[in-house]
Amino acid sequence: MRKIVLSALTISVLSTPVLAWVASASQAQGFSGSVGLGFSNSTGTSQALSINTEDALNWVRGPWSNDTSFAYNYARNSGVVSADRLAVGNSTKYRWLKNTYAYGTLDYVRNHFDGYFYRVDEFAGIGHYLYPDENMRLALQAGVGARESHRIGYAAVINPSAQLAAKYRWQISKGALLTENVEAVLVDGGANTYQSLLGLNTPLVGALGMRFSFLATYNTQVPVGYKVFNTLTAVNLVYHF
Numbered sequence: 001m002r003k004i005v006l007s008a009l010t011i012s013v014l015s016t017p018v019l020a021w022v023a024s025a026s027q028a029q030g031f032s033g034s035v036g037l038g039f040s041n042s043t044g045t046s047q048a049l050s051i052n053t054e055d056a057l058n059w060v061r062g063p064w065s066n067d068t069s070f071a072y073n074y075a076r077n078s079g080v081v082s083a084d085r086l087a088v089g090n091s092t093k094y095r096w097l098k099n100t101y102a103y104g105t106l107d108y109v110r111n112h113f114d115g116y117f118y119r120v121d122e123f124a125g126i127g128h129y130l131y132p133d134e135n136m137r138l139a140l141q142a143g144v145g146a147r148e149s150h151r152i153g154y155a156a157v158i159n160p161s162a163q164l165a166a167k168y169r170w171q172i173s174k175g176a177l178l179t180e181n182v183e184a185v186l187v188d189g190g191a192n193t194y195q196s197l198l199g200l201n202t203p204l205v206g207a208l209g210m211r212f213s214f215l216a217t218y219n220t221q222v223p224v225g226y227k228v229f230n231t232l233t234a235v236n237l238v239y240h241f
Contacts, residue, residue, distance in 0.1 A: 070087070073085040100128050104124045107119075114232070116149060119148070119162070135169070139168075140165070141163065142163065145161055158189075160188045161188065167181045172241070176200075180198050190220060193218070194217070196216045207239070213234045213236075
């Protein structure tokens with residue numbers, strides 16, 4: 001049964017890729033960002049409708065770029081917490097060829113509603129850009145590293161892991177952007193995670209826009225009583241600066 005959250009607060013900071021279609025001398029350097037406010041809806045083990053705020057900060061300098069993300073979702077109804085998710089991540093890239101880059105990532109996720117006290121993923125790898133059309137870009141990434149995870153009811157463990165990811169961008173118009181990021185984290189022992197993040201950014205007035213997003217996560221190993229598939233849908237008004 002769906003729960004309607006009467007008192008909820010969700011804070012999420014999501015970064016977007018800093019690099020544009022190809023590196024060039026005219027590419028904007030330095031910092032950029034956005035601030036947003038909206039609503040989110042989750043299904044799976046946690047079913048909640050809550051308020052959502054969204055912010056972003058990006059940095060680029062020459063062949064280097066860095067994306068840092070912070071997301072926190074919290075909902076409480078009649079004294080019962082129905083959503084409590086924290087995700088922090090950082091990705092650094094060095095573009096050593098026109099369409100090829102090296103990257104390193106560090107991601108931390110704490111979400112008791114998906115059956116884990118926390119998960120930490122560290123990867124280093126290579127990415128390559130493809131351009132199906134002049135307004136489209138597809139980034140393919142492959143990396144190796146390790147995952148530290150603490151499943152509820154079990155001891156914390158560290159296992160070797162690998163990451164496969166595809167990140168698609170379609171600049172529909174000057175202000176409208178469609179993105180789809182798909183990621184697979186393959187862990188020794190079988191506790192894999194598959195994730196899809198679909199986003200649509202549309203312009204409204206001036207620097208003000210709207211963002212729709214849909215996050216789907218599938219964990220192959222969860223404790224008894226938890227669902228392997230969870231989703232989070234969000235609609236935000238976003239101010240870009």
